[in-house]
Amino acid sequence: MFSLTSLMFVAFTLFSIGIAGVISRKNIFVIYMSLELMLNAVNLMFVGLSRYFHTMDGQVIAMMVIAVSAAEAALFLSLVVLLYKRKGTLDADIFVKLSQKREHK
Amino acid sequence: MIDVIFVILSLSAILSAFFMIYAKEPMNSAFSFIVTLLSLAGLFALLSASFIFLVQIIVYAGAIITLILLIIMFLNIKEESLPKEPHKLKYILISIVFIIPIDIALLKAIATLPKANMALLNNNFGTVKALGMLLYKNWLFPFELVSVLLIISLIGAIVFAKRKI
DSSP: OOOHHHHHHHHHHHHHHHHHHHHHOOBHHHHHHHHHHHHHHHHHHHHHHHHHTTOSHHHHHHHHHHHHHHHHHHHHHHHHHHHHHHHOOOBGGGGGOOOSSOOOO | OHHHHHHHHHHHHHHHHHHHHHOSSHHHHHHHHHHHHHHHHHHHHHTTOHHHHHHIIIIIIIIIHHHHHHHHHHHTOOSTTSOOOTTHHHHHHHHHHHHHHHHHHHHHHHHTSOOOOOSOSSTTTTOHHHHHHHHHHTSHHHHHHHHHHHHHHHHHHHHHHSSOO
């Protein structure tokens, strides 16, 4: 059976990849999927620690994190559709200007 | 045997996660994100969290990724509407260099935990029945709060989708 440290190494690596994606990319879909990846890495930590401490509360919290990320998916993607209709681009830097005019075509 | 499966699943999760933040097209990112999610579902199954394994496959790989793919197809993205990122790999490597010391510090903190036996104590660890009993006994109020949150996000998505806000 693998140790807790190796499991945490995988979880931290996935979380770091998520942070790197949020920092360094401009495509808003990739930013969103990096956010989801960070939530998944936290889920992996919760489930691994619940196995370590022999209690199932961590799995309940992981299930709630999944529910919150499902709610986030609906809102975030409807916002992306709205902004893409207004601005016509997927660049996250363009969204700092939240005007109503269609400037960037 | 479990260790071999663990290494394979971890490697596929990490490699496909890296390809996800590196790919140019959002469709390629979404498909490699599916591989990451399924590998993580396998890791949950190795940790004997069978209900989380099912929920991960159904909700993430079934619902959220399908929603992302549907939105990508619905938006009909052209080549010129993708952002130009010529120094993408450089930025990714720089941010990884800044994150690695934090990871090392956290891993050292984890390694000082006492070596507990990761083997199972009883047979119904992580099954649907045990998790449901725990959820409705100790976690009832957070569970109801999550349902309120889902209704609020449903209303919010409908409001965003209306033509005039």
